[in-house]
Amino acid sequence: MPFGQLLIGPPGSGKTTFCNGVQQYLRAARRHVVLLNLDPANDVLPYEPDIDVCDLVCLEQVMAELGLGPNGGLVYCIEYLEKNVDWLLEKLQPYEEAGAYIVIDCPGQVELFTQHGSLRRVLDLLSKQRGYRLAAVHLVDAHLCTEPSKYIAALLLSLSAMLHLELPHVNVLSKVDLIRQYGRLDFSLDFYTEVQDLSYLVRGMGNDRFGAKHRKLSRELCELVQDFGLVSFLPLAIEV
C-alpha cells in the first residue's frame, strides 16, 4: 500500500521548496521516495522529479495553441491529466512495486484544490484503484498573519481545501522566519496557529477602511471557521 503526501497552497507559499526538503530528508533516512511534479508551471525546479506532468502536457504550448491565459491553461492541463490518467498510473507502477513513498508537488492555482473536480478525481482514483494513502499538506505564507483580512482569507482557503479534498490534512504557516520583517504582529504566533478565539481578531479590525466596512462579514466568516473547528496551523521555516 503506497503512502505519501500532496503539497498544496497558493503560488509562492513554498510547496516546491518543501518537496525538495522532504526528498532530501527521506533520502538521508534511506527511504525510497518518488517525487511527482504535477505543476506544469514549475519550469525551474530545485529537485529532479521522478515523474513530471510536463512530459505529458506543456503549459506554454496549451496557452499558445488554445489562446488561454495562465489560469485557464493550468485548468486545461489538469483536466488533460485526468483524461490521460493511465499515463500517470503507468509511470507510478514501478515505484509502487518498489514500495516508494510519494511526494506530489501541486500547482498553486487554488481553485484546483478547493473547487475544481479533476485533481480530486485523480487522487480518488489513486486511493481506490491503487490503494494510495495520501495526506494533504497545505502551505500558506505566514505573512498573511500581518493583516486580519488576509489571515481570514487564509483560514477560508484552508477550510475549503480540507472540505473539498477530504484527505487527512495538515495546514502549515510557511516562511515564519520572514515574519519579523513585516513588523510586530497584533497577537502572538500561537494565536494564529491555534485558531482558538477569532473574536479578538475581529475586535482588532476597523482601523483601516476595509476593516471598518467589512467587520460584520469578517465576524460571520470567523464564526463559520470556528464552528467547523477543523483549521489550525503548524509553523514552518524550511530554509533555516
Ligand SMILES: Nc1nc2c(ncn2[C@@H]2O[C@H](COP(=O)(O)OP(=O)(O)O)[C@@H](O)[C@H]2O)c(=O)[nH]1
Ligand atoms: N525565507 C524562506 N523562504 C522560503 C521558505 N520556503 C520557500 N521559500 C522561498 O519562497 C519562494 C517560493 O517558493 P516555492 O517553493 O517556489 O513556492 P511554490 O510556488 O509554492 O512552489 C522561493 O524563493 C523559496 O526560496 C522558507 O521557509 N523561508
Ligand SMILES: [Mg+2]
Ligand atoms: Mg512550485
